[in-house]
Amino acid sequence: xxxxxxxxxxxxxxxxxxxxxxxxxxxxxxxxxxxxxxxxxxxxxxxxxxxxxxxxxxxxxxxxxxxxxxxxxxxxxxxxxxxxxxxxxxxxxxxxxxxxxxxxxxxxxxxxxxxxxxxxxxxxxxxxxxxxxxxxxxxxxxxxxxxxxxxxxxxxxxxxxxxxxxxxxxxxxxxxxxxxxxxxxxxxxxxxxxxxxxxxxxxxxxxxxxxxxx
Numbered sequence: 001x002x003x004x005x006x007x008x009x010x011x012x013x014x015x016x017x018x019x020x021x022x023x024x025x026x027x028x029x030x031x032x033x034x035x036x037x038x039x040x041x042x043x044x045x046x047x048x049x050x051x052x053x054x055x056x057x058x059x060x061x062x063x064x065x066x067x068x069x070x071x072x073x074x075x076x077x078x079x080x081x082x083x084x085x086x087x088x089x090x091x092x093x094x095x096x097x098x099x100x101x102x103x104x105x106x107x108x109x110x111x112x113x114x115x116x117x118x119x120x121x122x123x124x125x126x127x128x129x130x131x132x133x134x135x136x137x138x139x140x141x142x143x144x145x146x147x148x149x150x151x152x153x154x155x156x157x158x159x160x161x162x163x164x165x166x167x168x169x170x171x172x173x174x175x176x177x178x179x180x181x182x183x184x185x186x187x188x189x190x191x192x193x194x195x196x197x198x199x200x201x202x203x204x205x206x207x208x209x210x211x212x213x214x
Contacts, residue, residue, distance in 0.1 A: 012073045019043075019050070020081035029082040038146035038173065041084045044116075053087065054114030056095055062111030068095075086119045089144025093120035093152040096159055109150065109161070121148030121164075121171075128155040135160045145171050 023043035032041065056071045057063020071091060078087055094113040097106055112118035126139030139145075139153045151162040151169075162169060 009069065009073050012070060013077055016052075016074050016077035017081065019047070020077065020083055023047075025078075025081040025083040029084045032084045040086075040147065044085050047085070047087070048116030051114075053090060053094070053116050056091065057098060057110055057114045061098070061106060062114040071095075086121070086144035086147045089122045089148060090116075090118075090120045092122045092143075093148075093150060096122075096152055097161070100159060101161075105161070113150075118149050119144065119147055120150040120152060121145035122152050124154040126153060128153050128160060130155045130158060130160050135162050142171065146173050 023041075023046065025041070025043070028041040028043065032039065051064050052071075052074045054063030055066045055074065056068050057065070059065040075088060075091070090113055094110055097109055097113070101109070109118070113120060121142040121144035123139035123142035123145065125141050126137055128135060128137035128139060130136075135153075135155065137155075139151075142148070142151060142153070145151060149164050151164055151171075153160050153162060164171060
């Protein structure tokens with residue numbers, strides 16, 4: 001896909017860069033590196049108010065109805081500004097839900113993801129299976145998993161939506177000696193009826209399967 005750079009895109013890039021400089025995103029990143037646990041950056045609420053989380057989401061689902069080109073402009077500037085926070089994982093999750101989820105699921109989940117009241121984690125490297133409404137398995141790396149309330153994970157050729165608060169779901173953060181390479185979270189729900197900190201099946205009834213192209 002070719003992403004045309006228009007004058008509006010350049011203006012959006014400047015606005016994003018100015019916002020990050022004004023809120024010292026690089027300083028926020030340094031401060032969070034020294035923290036023991038993951039937390040939202042101080043400027044998160046101000047960022048959410050700008051509506052950037054919903055740039056690619058249809059207006060009917062709570063977004064602003066622009067598209068991926070506008071979202072990419074913002075993400076590029078967030079990367080240049082070393083901005084911490086679950087922005088990228090949340091917009092990946094909402095894009096996947098918008099593209100592949102049944103209409104009722106999308107209508108239920110997208111408004112919260114677009115307005116920032118819900119943040120998401122994304123994981124694609126795991127051993128996850130779906131049987132009915134039960135999601136089982138382990139995801140080794142979950143981008144945004146430390147803060148995400150929803151987890152969108154790969155299950156074979158499908159994607160599954162998992163509520164982090166569901167019974168049996170466990171998310172752990174792995175330590176790294178290099179603070180600049182803080183590892184993403186690991187999602188490894190235990191087997192039903194017993195606790196496990198190793199890879200093992202889990203079952204809960206808050207999982208939904210997304211079939212791309214279905």
